[in-house]
Amino acid sequence: MADTHQNLGLLCFYPHRAMEARVLAGLAAAGFDDLTPAQGRIAARVGPDGTRLTDLAAQALVTKQTAGHLVDQLERTGYVRRVPDPTDARARLVRLAERGEAALAVARRVEVAVEAEWTAHLGEEDAARLRAILTRLREVTDPWR
Amino acid sequence: MADTHQNLGLLCFYPHRAMEARVLAGLAAAGFDDLTPAQGRIAARVGPDGTRLTDLAAQALVTKQTAGHLVDQLERTGYVRRVPDPTDARARLVRLAERGEAALAVARRVEVAVEAEWTAHLGEEDAARLRAILTRLREVTDPWR
DNA sequence: CCTTGACGGTCAGACGATCTGACGAGATGG
DNA sequence: CCATCTCGTCAGATCGTCTGACCGTCAAGG
Numbered sequence: 001m002a003d004t005h006q007n008l009g010l011l012c013f014y015p016h017r018a019m020e021a022r023v024l025a026g027l028a029a030a031g032f033d034d035l036t037p038a039q040g041r042i043a044a045r046v047g048p049d050g051t052r053l054t055d056l057a058a059q060a061l062v063t064k065q066t067a068g069h070l071v072d073q074l075e076r077t078g079y080v081r082r083v084p085d086p087t088d089a090r091a092r093l094v095r096l097a098e099r100g101e102a103a104l105a106v107a108r109r110v111e112v113a114v115e116a117e118w119t120a121h122l123g124e125e126d127a128a129r130l131r132a133i134l135t136r137l138r139e140v141t142d143p144w145r
Numbered sequence: 146m147a148d149t150h151q152n153l154g155l156l157c158f159y160p161h162r163a164m165e166a167r168v169l170a171g172l173a174a175a176g177f178d179d180l181t182p183a184q185g186r187i188a189a190r191v192g193p194d195g196t197r198l199t200d201l202a203a204q205a206l207v208t209k210q211t212a213g214h215l216v217d218q219l220e221r222t223g224y225v226r227r228v229p230d231p232t233d234a235r236a237r238l239v240r241l242a243e244r245g246e247a248a249l250a251v252a253r254r255v256e257v258a259v260e261a262e263w264t265a266h267l268g269e270e271d272a273a274r275l276r277a278i279l280t281r282l283r284e285v286t287d288p289w290r
Numbered sequence: 291c292c293t294t295g296a297c298g299g300t301c302a303g304a305c306g307a308t309c310t311g312a313c314g315a316g317a318t319g320g
Numbered sequence: 321c322c323a324t325c326t327c328g329t330c331a332g333a334t335c336g337t338c339t340g341a342c343c344g345t346c347a348a349g350g
Contacts, residue, residue: 006280007256007260008160008260008276011279014286017206036336037336038337052298063338063339066336066337066338069335069336069337070336088297088346090297090298090345114154115152121281129278130278133267133275133278134153134157134159135151138159140266141160141164141263142163182307183306183307183308198327199327209327211307233316233327234327236328237327
């Protein structure tokens with residue numbers, strides 16, 4: 001593992017894992033200690049106006065059964081609500097509840113803090129470059145937009 | 146999700162996921178269709194001279210129980226062997242078996258191909274920059290060196 | 291209108307991956 | 321040689337995930 005030339009996918013893994021761990025730890029420290037990583041990955045994709053279960057599943061790359069299961073738990077613990085979709089009687093929108101909004105605010109704060117640490121290590125210029133390059137890379141690695 | 150400013154951890158996630166999916170698909174297409182993602186993550190960390198279970202667990206960030214379980218499966222399907230560690234009678238080294246070496250070769254080929262695609266999209270210069278920056282970022286995001 | 295097929299979501303059942311806790315056997319240092 | 325650490329396993333539990341079957345609703349074409 002001491003290769004100087006590691007594959008790019010793996011190199012991308014470390015920051016992602018580090019960020020997820022830090023955010024989860026921050027949430028737990030703030031009292032949101034009943035969130036699992038999988039729940040977080042679903043909750044993080046709930047849009048401001050609510051999101052359909054099917055869309056959540058597609059974006060998180062899990063089946064709709066899995067997404068439904070996780071939303072069940074998130075609903076039970078008060079992070080989200082399911083409301084009817086006014087435009088389609090089949091569908092229901094998953095929306096953040098008060099507790100979900102509060103957790104989101106904490107998560108955002110941790111994200112900003114971690115990015116600041118990374119920027120301090122890399123320097124402003126490279127941090128900005130990294131973001132720019134990754135954003136372009138996303139065009140060919142994210143099936144969603 | 147249409148933010149222009151996405152958190153860096155998430156931005157790192159897309160390439161990692163894409164790479165893992167491509168490698169797994171390539172392995173499956175080459176006849177190694179009995180590998181699960183979790184098994185792959187363990188197998189990918191087996192060094193050329195064998196690696197202790199405890200080290201595999203630490204590097205993959207799972208408990209040694211989990212690692213042991215996954216190695217059991219990899220052994221059953223012929224990807225790895227457990228051999229005694231000559232320097233420590235408690236320990237056993239996990240080594241790639243013939244099938245494991247063959248799978249590794251396929252995985253490496255896919256990795257190279259995917260990186261070539263990414264480089265084509267980003268340009269030589271930015272691809273090199275991305276690798277350099279991620280390598281530096283690893284210093285603060287990878288607890289293992 | 292009604293049929294037909296596509297879509298949104300749930301239910302049931304299974305398996306895989308992961309954890310915590312307890313344990314035995316070998317290593318290691320006073 | 322004893323206390324203690326480390327390597328790995330066993331047992332049991334929980335969580336995440338999948339496949340397949342199913343029901344209700346939407347939308348388009350006779």
